[in-house]
Amino acid sequence: GPHRAATVKTTSGTPEDNVAASTTSTEGWPTEFAVDRVFGQSGHFHADPQLPEALGVVSAFLAHRKFAVTFIESGGAKMLMNIPRGPMTYFGLTRCMFGIASITTALERLMAPPVNLARKSVKMALELLDCANEFARRHAALYLTFAVQIPIVVVAFDAEAGLKLVLRILRTTAFFVSDEDHLLRRMSLYDHALVKETGDHLSLLLRQYMRAHFTQHIKALEEKVAGKSKKNASAAPPPTPMNDASKLSQRRAMFQAIDIGQDATERMFSVVHRNRRVAAALQTKPWLVVEAFAAQNGPKVMLDLLQVAPGDKNLRECVIGSLSVLKIVTLHPSGRVATSAAQFREWCTSAYVLIDIIESAAKYVDTDAVLDALKVLCNLVAPPPALSNMDTLASNSNVKDSNKLGKLPRAQSVDGKTFSVFDYHRMEETFAPARKHVQEARGVKSLLNLLFKTSKTLPQPARDITRALCCRTLLGLSRDAAISHTLQTLQIARHLSELVRETGKSQALMDMDTNGNSKREGGLGSAAAVEAAASEFHRCAVDLIVATAGFANVKTTTPAIASEAAAPPLAKLERHLIAAATKVRYPHEELLQVIHEHLVSAGLSQTATSLLNEARLDRLNSAHSGNASRFNSPAVRLKLNFKNKAAPSKLYRRAPRSRMTGAARGMIGN
Numbered sequence: 292g293p294h295r296a297a298t299v300k301t302t303s304g305t306p307e308d309n310v311a312a313s314t315t316s317t318e319g320w321p322t323e324f325a326v327d328r329v330f331g332q333s334g335h336f337h338a339d340p341q342l343p344e345a346l347g348v349v350s351a352f353l354a355h356r357k358f359a360v361t362f363i364e365s366g367g368a369k370m371l372m373n374i375p376r377g378p379m380t381y382f383g384l385t386r387c388m389f390g391i392a393s394i395t396t397a398l399e400r401l402m403a404p405p406v407n408l409a410r411k412s413v414k415m416a417l418e419l420l421d422c423a424n425e426f427a428r429r430h431a432a433l434y435l436t437f438a439v440q441i442p443i444v445v446v447a448f449d450a451e452a453g454l455k456l457v458l459r460i461l462r463t464t465a466f467f468v469s470d471e472d473h474l475l476r477r478m479s480l481y482d483h484a485l486v487k488e489t490g491d492h493l494s495l496l497l498r499q500y501m502r503a504h505f506t507q508h509i510k511a512l513e514e515k516v517a518g519k520s521k522k523n524a525s526a527a528p529p530p531t532p533m534n535d536a537s538k539l540s541q542r543r544a545m546f547q548a549i550d551i552g553q554d555a556t557e558r559m560f561s562v563v564h565r566n567r568r569v570a571a572a573l574q575t576k577p578w579l580v581v582e583a584f585a586a587q588n589g590p591k592v593m594l595d596l597l598q599v600a601p602g603d604k605n606l607r608e609c610v611i612g613s614l615s616v617l618k619i620v621t622l623h624p625s626g627r628v629a630t631s632a633a634q635f636r637e638w639c640t641s642a643y644v645l646i647d648i649i650e651s652a653a654k655y656v657d658t659d660a661v662l663d664a665l666k667v668l669c670n671l672v673a674p675p676p677a678l679s680n681m682d683t684l685a686s687n688s689n690v691k692d693s694n695k696l697g698k699l700p701r702a703q704s705v706d707g708k709t710f711s712v713f714d715y716h717r718m719e720e721t722f723a724p725a726r727k728h729v730q731e732a733r734g735v736k737s738l739l740n741l742l743f744k745t746s747k748t749l750p751q752p753a754r755d756i757t758r759a760l761c762c763r764t765l766l767g768l769s770r771d772a773a774i775s776h777t778l779q780t781l782q783i784a785r786h787l788s789e790l791v792r793e794t795g796k797s798q799a800l801m802d803m804d805t806n807g808n809s810k811r812e813g814g815l816g817s818a819a820a821v822e823a824a825a826s827e828f829h830r831c832a833v834d835l836i837v838a839t840a841g842f843a844n845v846k847t848t849t850p851a852i853a854s855e856a857a858a859p860p861l862a863k864l865e866r867h868l869i870a871a872a873t874k875v876r877y878p879h880e881e882l883l884q885v886i887h888e889h890l891v892s893a894g895l896s897q898t899a900t901s902l903l904n905e906a907r908l909d910r911l912n913s914a915h916s917g918n919a920s921r922f923n924s925p926a927v928r929l930k931l932n933f934k935n936k937a938a939p940s941k942l943y944r945r946a947p948r949s950r951m952t953g954a955a956r957g958m959i960g961n
């Protein structure tokens with residue numbers, strides 16, 4: 292850029308010299324630049340001194356929607372792309388681009404024809420993302436964070452190798468934080484904080500980028516699954532004007548923003564968890580962005596950030612951003628295997644890092660970090676709920692019956708040729724390394740501690756959601772024989788049944804408290820959300836009880852059989868607990884009578900007679916003489932004292948006093 296000239300002190304001379312002296316000290320431009328700036332002879336050198344101020348004014352006006360749209364339609368955006376980029380224009384350019392991206396309407400006009408600046412704007416933003424100005428890098432990251440909600444921007448981002456650049460910068464950020472003591476000797480604390488804040492913004496960019504890919508991928512799988520059934524029902528229709536209109540609408544959709552917020556992403560996750568065909572297609576179909584992410588050691592970069600980011604105020608979004616990325620990546624087999632294989636030292640694996648995040652976040656009641664880390668761990672050790680019991684369903688039913696019942700077939704026949712659709716055993720192989728790492732990192736103990744103790748400190752509905760995720764994770768771990776034996780030895784089913792009953796009682800009390808407040812209909816803390824979380828926890832708890840109580844085996848139990856078999860184990864455990872806590876009291880004579888009747892019914896008449904003689908009970912002798920009357924008499928009932936109190940003795944209550952007045956007695960003659 293232009294160098295700073297020394298301050299010139301003059302008391303006499305031409306007006307040009309005086310102007311140069313006054314402007315050089317404040318603006319830092321060379322003398323000839325300052326003269327040309329004052330006398331209106333700018334434009335013949337590579338960077339106009341008025342350009343930074345002009346960019347600042349434009350960026351301030353771009354905060355208004357009408358000005359932003361008019362600016363783009365008038366060709367102002369194309370002029371921004373042609374501005375020479377240097378130290379004096381980095382910050383102004385990124386501020387202008389961020390102002391456009393913050394308004395969705397203006398951003399769509401920028402990407403759509405006739406402007407069509409998606410590729411150029413992304414290329415410029417990536418170039419500024421790697422410049423030397425930290426403030427410009429931060430605004431460039433914010434521009435891309437807002438811009439990736441448009442599909443055409445995601446395509447341009449991939450074409451310009453944006454993922455590789457972002458991962459390289461995040462890897463450098465993790466190195467900066469891990470070697471902070473050594474680097475502070477060569478750079479100031481302020482510059483070090485700026486580098487970490489830039490990495491914080493880049494983690495948000497990567498999260499939104501992966502969300503955009505995830506949303507588009509799941510929608511494409513839904514359409515493909517639905518399209519297969521339509522093709523089977525009827526042949527493809529001939530091309531019509533309606534088909535051309537649909538293609539045109541699809542092309543327009545590439546330039547329109549899609550919803551990649553938190554709620555929209557959770558809806559996509561629910562589709563994967565509930566739709567068997569979409570979940571199976573996700574496990575079998577290639578996903579290029581996840582494969583590229585795994586090939587560039589993206590999971591290890593995220594885990595590096597998770598080791599150094601907690602507790603740093605300048606990296607407060609890195610934890611949530613990294614967990615959100617891993618939550619999406621681990622849904623696919625390639626991302627799941629790469630995340631499980633990430634290892635830092637001999638004993639430090641991905642499972643160790645995630646469990647450490649769960650424990651520390653639960654200690655400080657960081658519900659978002661706890662839930663996201665649990666979801667990542669659950670994706671590593673357990674299949675989606677829609678596929679958790681599909682292996683048994685496919686082996687116990689043929690293809691035609693499974694198609695009628697809406698189940699996923701193992702193989703499909705087309706034109707006499709059979710090809711594999713989904714391999715259950717291959718999917719199970721991708722979970723085995725993570726289960727081993729979780730067991731080595733004492734993850735079972737941490738999950739049980741979170742399930743029964745630490746989760747009580749979390750607010751609702753995060754408490755029940757956390758418990759449900761713990762149950763799902765333990766259920767996935769129970770597919771390992773050693774872990775399943777450990778859970779059965781610890782009597783998890785008995786403790787979990789007690790927790791389910793306590794949850795039901797607290798839920799009933801909460802319903803009574805919230806009946807009068809009808810305004811709480813939506814939101815995370817609403818009564819509906821709390822009730823949904825409680826029902827999800829109950830369902831996952833029932834599956835875990837069935838798997839660990841010895842009543843059934845998870846690998847040979849379908850979801851329907853598990854739900855039907857859940858009630859008997861719970862009822863038996865509940866009756867066992869009640870009977871164990873109940874102190875039974877009975878008279879001694881009645882016990883002898885019961886023993887005598889048992890001996891007589893067993894044919895031991897001599898033993899029964901000796902019992903009568905030794906006990907010397909006249910009532911029993913009379914009962915022995917009348918056998919017919921004895922068998923017709925009702926059975927003796929034992930007195931059960933459920934409250935553990937002494938049985939009250941019989942008292943003769945006197946007749947209640949009459950409540951009739953004197954006038955009423957006179958009416959009936961008393």
